[in-house]
Amino acid sequence: MNDLEKAKESIIEDFALFDEWLDKYEYIIGLGKNLEMFPVELKTDDRLIKGCQSRVWLDTKVEDGRLYFRADSDAIITKGIISLLISVYNGRTAKEIASDDFAWIETLGLKENLSPTRAGGLASMISTIRREAEANV
Amino acid sequence: MKIQELRSRFPQLKESVYGKPLVYLDNAATSMRLDAVVDKWEQMSLKFNSNLHRAVHAMASKATEEYESARLATADFLNCSEKEIVFTSGATDSLNLLAFSLGESAFFEEGDEILICEGEHHSDIVPWQMLANHKSLLIKVLPINANGEIALSQLPELIGKRTKLCCVAHVSNVLGIINPVAEIARICHEKGCLLSVDGAQAVQHLKVDVRSLDCDFYSFSAHKMFAAPGVGVLYGKLGLLERLQPYQGGGEMIESVSWKGTSYAGVPHRFEAGTRNISSVPAIKPALAFLNDLFLDKEIIDYQENIIKYLLQELNSVPGLHLYGVPSDPSRKIPLFSFTVDGVHHEDLALVMDKMGIALRSGQMCAEPLMDRFGVSGMLRASFAPYNSMEEAEYFTASLKKAISMLK
Numbered sequence: 001m002n003d004l005e006k007a008k009e010s011i012i013e014d015f016a017l018f019d020e021w022l023d024k025y026e027y028i029i030g031l032g033k034n035l036e037m038f039p040v041e042l043k044t045d046d047r048l049i050k051g052c053q054s055r056v057w058l059d060t061k062v063e064d065g066r067l068y069f070r071a072d073s074d075a076i077i078t079k080g081i082i083s084l085l086i087s088v089y090n091g092r093t094a095k096e097i098a099s100d101d102f103a104w105i106e107t108l109g110l111k112e113n114l115s116p117t118r119a120g121g122l123a124s125m126i127s128t129i130r131r132e133a134e135a136n137v
Numbered sequence: 138m139k140i141q142e143l144r145s146r147f148p149q150l151k152e153s154v155y156g157k158p159l160v161y162l163d164n165a166a167t168s169m170r171l172d173a174v175v176d177k178w179e180q181m182s183l184k185f186n187s188n189l190h191r192a193v194h195a196m197a198s199k200a201t202e203e204y205e206s207a208r209l210a211t212a213d214f215l216n217c218s219e220k221e222i223v224f225t226s227g228a229t230d231s232l233n234l235l236a237f238s239l240g241e242s243a244f245f246e247e248g249d250e251i252l253i254c255e256g257e258h259h260s261d262i263v264p265w266q267m268l269a270n271h272k273s274l275l276i277k278v279l280p281i282n283a284n285g286e287i288a289l290s291q292l293p294e295l296i297g298k299r300t301k302l303c304c305v306a307h308v309s310n311v312l313g314i315i316n317p318v319a320e321i322a323r324i325c326h327e328k329g330c331l332l333s334v335d336g337a338q339a340v341q342h343l344k345v346d347v348r349s350l351d352c353d354f355y356s357f358s359a360h361k362m363f364a365a366p367g368v369g370v371l372y373g374k375l376g377l378l379e380r381l382q383p384y385q386g387g388g389e390m391i392e393s394v395s396w397k398g399t400s401y402a403g404v405p406h407r408f409e410a411g412t413r414n415i416s417s418v419p420a421i422k423p424a425l426a427f428l429n430d431l432f433l434d435k436e437i438i439d440y441q442e443n444i445i446k447y448l449l450q451e452l453n454s455v456p457g458l459h460l461y462g463v464p465s466d467p468s469r470k471i472p473l474f475s476f477t478v479d480g481v482h483h484e485d486l487a488l489v490m491d492k493m494g495i496a497l498r499s500g501q502m503c504a505e506p507l508m509d510r511f512g513v514s515g516m517l518r519a520s521f522a523p524y525n526s527m528e529e530a531e532y533f534t535a536s537l538k539k540a541i542s543m544l545k
Binding site: 020021029074075076078114115118 | 156482488
């Protein structure tokens with residue numbers, strides 16, 4: 001198992017620890033609270049992810065072919081969800097991310113347990129990360 | 138009636154979500170369906186299905202009788218004549234019909250004004266904006282104060298010579314305040330202005346008497362008053378309806394049709410083109426009968442007053458919580474509570490509380506101008522129906538506090 005797969009597996013295992021969705025939410029909220037501070041000057045319209053009900057900003061930095069993400073949101077659960085994505089894809093090569101199928105997110109069951117607008121927002125976050133990677137391959 | 142007996146009439150209240158009992162507090166969006174409504178709908182679908190007003194056969198007369206008796210029951214409910222009741226597909230449809238037909242009927246001249254209350258939801262704003270664009274009319278806004286109450290003292294001066302129509306909700310879907318419709322109607326009429334009232338949020342909670350309110354038009358939806366979706370009502374004073382052009386053409390809305398031209402049927406049928414909602418319209422009857430009983434039920438009325446009192450007190454004691462729509466007279470509040478909590482996003486709260494089994498509404502609630510008025514991106518709303526129990530109210534406030542502590 002490579003490092004990317006290990007990172008996914010670790011989140012899937014964490015999620016499996018909780019039987020109740022309320023506890024899974026508590027876990028996501030915790031991730032949102034612990035997300036690295038996002039500089040206010042980066043909260044620009046071009047960093048806003050379109051299609052989310054709450055506002056989400058994503059900043060991508062490329063160094064030596066690897067992508068580094070920072071993000072923020074005015075809603076803590078959204079922040080927790082993007083934090084999940086960042087913890088898996090941060091520091092990976094553009095090629096690794098672009099060729100990933102993002103299928104592990106489906107196994108978490110998040111989509112079914114979010115409101116339809118939030119599920120749409122999750123899809124927008126994924127496609128933004130994928131697009132950033134494809135642009136840098 | 139005891140609350141448990143009342144609850145037993147709404148089968149869906151027994152459902153659970155995420156393994157927890159459902160606490161349904163989104164009644165302003167749609168209410169649960171009464172068992173007798175479902176029975177009537179089933180009877181209309183399985184026994185009396187037939188089209189209306191046209192054929193001579195037995196089933197057609199039975200279906201027509203059921204449909205027209207629903208019109209009579211609705212007229213009784215509102216205290217008006219059955220000729221003044223138009224069945225539509227919902228309150229939004231009623232308002233669109235009214236806007237279109239007024240526009241086609243020489244009520245307005247270019248440059249005339251429509252005065253709309255700041256507390257309205259989109260269904261009582263957008264049809265008027267469309268009409269204004271089409272007929273070169275001006276839209277003016279009747280403001281509300283910080284408590285969410287209509288600035289009644291400003292009303293006389295806002296109705297100018299060119300103001301032909303005023304539009305207000307009986308109860309706003311965000312603020313939950315019962316607006317002084319009779320007083321507004323009196324002021325409007327003194328100034329020669331008509332009054333259209335959106336009653337969508339009122340009919341579940343209040344005994345509405347259109348004669349004593351003296352409004353000119355009154356719109357509401359059946360699905361917000363325990364009946365079936367796809368049915369709405371437009372009440373209009375007979376003399377006014379008779380002056381209105383039809384909204385849609387076709388079916389039995391005509392008197393005679395020829396290639397030279399068409400003459401229309403009388404009111405209210407000229408506003409009911411095409412095949413009507415033949416299963417759901419008759420199903421409004423048991424809901425109206427149920428509500429008529431409920432409005433006289435002292436035990437239920439007292440029970441609900443206690444819930445309102447309890448919730449106002451509890452919500453006001455939550456640190457950082459801002460309640461929108463707090464009338465100076467608490468008896469003018471229906472059990473609908475919209476609020477924000479400092480440092481907590483309304484969507485986060487709604488999502489966490491959903492996992493606790495509580496159905497709430499979050500977001501702009503189809504009232505974007507009102508969100509702008511209060512400077513918020515959205516709110517969380519708990520809207521109670523008469524079948525919601527005190528235990529549910531207590532579970533709601535305890536869950537809200539728990540959710541806030543999780544999110545902060």
